[in-house]
Amino acid sequence: MLVESLKVFCDLVETQSFSKTAVLNSVTQSAVSQQLKSIEKRQGKQLLEREKRRLTLTAEGEIFYRYSREIVRRFEEMQHRIQALGGVVSGTVRLAAIYSVGMLELAPHLKTYIKTYPKVNLRLQYDQAQKIYDEVASSEIDLGIVAYPKAQRNVDVLKFTEDEMVVVSHPENDLAGQGELDPKKLAGRPLILFTPETPTRRAIDRFLRKHSVRPNVVMELDHIATIKHAVEVDIGISILPRLSVQYEQSWGTLAATPFDDGPFARPVGIVYRKGRSFSLATQKLIEILSNGQTAQTEAAQAEA
Structure with a gap:
């Protein structure tokens, strides 16, 4: 057979x-x-x-x-x-990321990878977090990038980066002119947030509870691009990763204001299937994304 x-x-x-x-x-x-x-x-x-x-x-x-x-x-x-x-790094690597991890975060790493290993076919797709976990577990993709990563039965985690979460508003909103923002000033403001099942939304809810803010959620959306469009037309304000609105800030269509009690940081990690033997091309991508960390495959654990 x-x-x-x-x-x-x-x-x-x-x-x-x-x-x-x-x-x-x-x-x-x-x-x-x-x-x-x-x-x-x-x-x-x-x-x-x-x-x-x-x-x-x-x-x-x-x-x-x-x-x-x-x-x-x-x-x-x-x-x-x-x-x-043979020392030749080639083949196909399948990488998936959540929508709110934009190309601004991935681009420097992917640019280095593609330049260093030009014979690799890198396939990047964007998807919902749970689908990424499922497809990593079933080996449909090689690696995933998710926020608030958690190890699961068949999935393990490596650190990638941290996002600073900021208040995003229309440039003419009165919050836009403030250097830093007291979270309590969000009380009563119309909020446009991610849907409740997303890890980022759950973290935002915890952050607001910590500061005794009762959120006035007027819209719940599952795609960061839709959230940004809703804020651009001044339906409300949101809390998003700073890097995700950098282009809109430069164009003058959105404003980003940090919190005054220190950064609200969102951890972002690399998820991969436990015990899987990775191709050399995938190993090299893991090294670049995780600053030299190594995924613990069964083979690596046996040799340790």
Whole structure:
């Protein structure tokens, strides 16, 4: 049985999707289905049960998946080590970031990476935080950039940077002329914030409670560009990362005012799948993004 077939099986278990598995392996959905049938026929056992929209491993499937995942991991590790001996950094790296981490934060790192490793095909996409966690866990992407990162069962974290959160307003708003702002002055002001389920919104709510401010939330939006547009037309004010409004400040369409009790900092981290063997290209991107930190793969832990 080819390692490629084992990888298809593992990807199907992890993504719970025939279409996503097909994309990950550059095959058709029909080919994924045929490979699953072939594996089950060879084993003489049903390995996956289809329950409504979910694929569930049978007892035999659990064993098959566990050993298949290890075989695939070791095979990928072997390929990566052979590639490293040649010293050529190439291949495709898939990076996803939340919308509120803009190119101003990523650009210096990505510019260095692309210039240093011109043979790498870097694919950058923007998405919601939970989708990034899910796609990192299922290996659909290599790395993710999220705010308030948290290690999860299959996901670990490296530090990337910190954002200074500031009050963003229309330039003619009376708050715009202040050098620094007492958080209590936000009381009663119309606020346009991220939706409640986002980590950044939860942090803003904690910050306001800490300063005994009862927020007057007039709009809740899930995309930072939409929030900025709403503030530009003076529907209300917001609390956003300073770097995310730097262009609008230079154009004179938005104003940014820091808080007077010290910076309100938002941690931003790199998330990656625990125990995964990374290609040399991905390892080099991690080093550049995290200032030399190293992701703890199973291989690295075994050698430590």
